[in-house]
Amino acid sequence: MKKIDILKKLRSSGLRPTKQRVEIAKFLFEREKTFHFTVESLNKLLTKKSASKIALATIYNTVHAFKTAGHLSEVEVRGNKTYFDTNVSNHHHFYDSDTSELIDIDSNDIIIQKIPKAPNGKKIKNVEVFINLIN
Amino acid sequence: MKKIDILKKLRSSGLRPTKQRVEIAKFLFEREKTFHFTVESLNKLLTKKSASKIALATIYNTVHAFKTAGHLSEVEVRGNKTYFDTNVSNHHHFYDSDTSELIDIDSNDIIIQKIPKAPNGKKIKNVEVFINLIN
DNA sequence: TTTCACTTTAGAATAATTATAAACTATAAA
DNA sequence: TTTATAGTTTATAATTATTCTAAAGTGAAA
Known part of the structure; x- marks a missing residue:
């Protein structure tokens, strides 16, 4: 840019x-x-x-x-600090709590087949998947 | 109990x-x-x-x-405070950022069809899905 | 009972973030 | 091109969540 x-x-x-x-x-x-x-x-x-x-x-x-x-x-990640991401498209993350590192996952690499409907008068804003990693 | x-x-x-x-x-x-x-x-x-x-x-x-x-x-939820849950089984959450409220989703109510493999020498610990709500 | 490692406690310390208020500056209008 | 002003930056203070500390308290093993 x-x-x-x-x-x-x-x-x-x-x-x-x-x-x-x-x-x-x-x-x-x-x-x-x-x-x-x-x-x-x-x-x-x-x-x-x-x-x-x-x-x-x-x-x-x-x-x-x-x-x-x-x-x-x-x-949104567990922990004390807030993370930001220059990728503003809809996507997901690996999170390595060992190194506190985030890795992007393209939204096409996760397919969710079934999802519950939103409760009482609420709407679904978005769905975020975290895949927590371990060594 | x-x-x-x-x-x-x-x-x-x-x-x-x-x-x-x-x-x-x-x-x-x-x-x-x-x-x-x-x-x-x-x-x-x-x-x-x-x-x-x-x-x-x-x-x-x-x-x-x-x-x-x-x-x-x-x-794991966005925000400054740490949330705890008396439900220790594997499950997911709705999150209503409006009221800062968490609602459990039974793990059977979400089915993930496709998932990427973990990077270089790492293993997948668990997968957490957040469905963010809006009014 | 006595003893001692485990707990609790008040308050200090730390860390992330936000608020404050004064100085600065981009830019719209004269 | 100057001027006026609303938006911006800055150092510092304040706030908030959490952890640390060290002294006093307490379960439970012997």
Whole structure:
């Protein structure tokens, strides 16, 4: 994803392309493969990579802004930290609690044959499958 | 579950049946239906119910001891708090993020037809399905 | 009974996240 | 091109969930 597209991406979702947002967006979206991270890990990687220090609060703000805009998804995983995923399409995850690592599973690689209906007046928003791994 | 069984349950898993553990165990296991809770909600309910106050740290200790003993399961759910479940059999969940409520789904009510194989040297521990609800 | 390893407890410590409020800045309008 | 302002960043404080600590308490084996 090129810089011009990054700017478009931000502007089209009503986010001013500030220096910090552009830097974070470039880091997150200028890559081929899906990227999973926590705010803590992202902070470390950004600190390492760039000269200008971005405040931790800004990273929280930005990640949540990107999530709200649909540019990131939040992954439900046991544990204390919240994981985010640059893959925003509908998909599933392996979770390796040993290394705290998430691995994407394409939604076509899991087929669910039978599913219960939603309770009383509720609708099904989505179905998430976690395959927990062990050594 | 009767008191004598509570005592057996504790002793058989190497847990001394102290006043606090028995009280918590009675509260959790003397019921027909599955019970989902967080440490916070359990603390509130116990405080309301009983005269003698149990320290929050004891509730944490006890819940984890019960989990280690296999009397409770921990549920992976988005959010900051950790949920526990008195249903320790293999099963799935509806999750209503609106009310932060979990509802059990019997493992027979979901049939998964196709599943990817585990990556490089890892094995599949278990598969958990979350059906997220919306109004 | 006595003893001691196991427990409980209050409160401190830690860790992740959110709130606050002042300084800064992108951008729309003059 | 300046100006005004709403949106943004920042350091720091506050909050929340959880774990740690160390002292006091207690089941149960001998």
